[in-house]
Amino acid sequence: EAGVAQSPRYKIIEKRQSVAFWCNPISGHATLYWYQQILGQGPKLLIQFQNNGVVDDSQLPKDRFSAERLKGVDSTLKIQPAKLEDSAVYLCASSLEGVDTGELFFGEGSRLTVL
Amino acid sequence: GNSVTQMEGPVTLSEEAFLTINCTYTATGYPSLFWYVQYPGEGLQLLLKATKADDKGSNKGFEATYRKETTSFHLEKGSVQVSDSAVYFCAPRGYQKVTFGTGTKLQVIP
Numbered sequence: 001e002a003g004v005a006q007s008p009r010y011k012i013i014e015k016r017q018s019v020a021f022w023c024n025p026i027s028g029h030a031t032l033y034w035y036q037q038i039l040g041q042g043p044k045l046l047i048q049f050q051n052n053g054v055v056d057d058s059q060l061p062k063d064r065f066s067a068e069r070l071k072g073v074d075s076t077l078k079i080q081p082a083k084l085e086d087s088a089v090y091l092c093a094s095s096l097e098g099v100d101t102g103e104l105f106f107g108e109g110s111r112l113t114v115l
Numbered sequence: 116g117n118s119v120t121q122m123e124g125p126v127t128l129s130e131e132a133f134l135t136i137n138c139t140y141t142a143t144g145y146p147s148l149f150w151y152v153q154y155p156g157e158g159l160q161l162l163l164k165a166t167k168a169d170d171k172g173s174n175k176g177f178e179a180t181y182r183k184e185t186t187s188f189h190l191e192k193g194s195v196q197v198s199d200s201a202v203y204f205c206a207p208r209g210y211q212k213v214t215f216g217t218g219t220k221l222q223v224i225p
Binding site: 004041055100103104107 | 215
């Protein structure tokens with residue numbers, strides 16, 4: 001079974017530039033998560049989708065971050081304009097719909113460095 | 116909302132030593148409890164889980180028991196190996212919301 005796919009794995013940009021990350025979840029997983037993991041910290045939820053609807057985006061900095069999951073499958077997270085403090089690993093995860101006993105499956109992450 | 120307090124690292128142990136990583140949580144209702152592990156250069160993956168009070172999750176020699184009365188889910192292993200060197204995250208899940216602890220880095224030396 002294919003896992004969660006993310007790209008690019010690494011990205012280096014200058015501040016005020018824009019960047020986009022892509023995620024393809026495990027087939028059949030209705031719930032998709034984007035997390036931000038700053039070095040030395042635990043993952044912080046940015047946005048959670050169920051199918052193509054947003055469940056939780058309370059911690060998404062909406063002035064610069066946006067995310068979409070138009071067809072309820074793959075998703076894109078965009079940052080525009082980037083700030084130095086956005087340097088982090090962006091993790092995508094997926095899980096079965098509405099199952100609190102189920103695990104999250106993570107991709108390998110996209111590491112962003114903002115100079 | 117949920118919150119997690121996890122033992123700060125790094126933790127450095129000799130091979131075959133006993134490991135405990137403490138985790139306590141606050142949550143609405145009765146969450147499921149998870150430990151995830153992140154090996155160097157890899158993504159997070161599930162280590163073990165427990166879905167109700169007094170359940171014990173186990174995997175790869177690691178164990179954790181869901182203690183509702185103390186809201187804890189401490190991770191233990193009787194004899195660690197060098198290959199266990201990783202970062203460990205405690206993560207309660209309730210009402211479809213998952214909260215991660217700050218992570219505990221474990222380094223096992225031969």
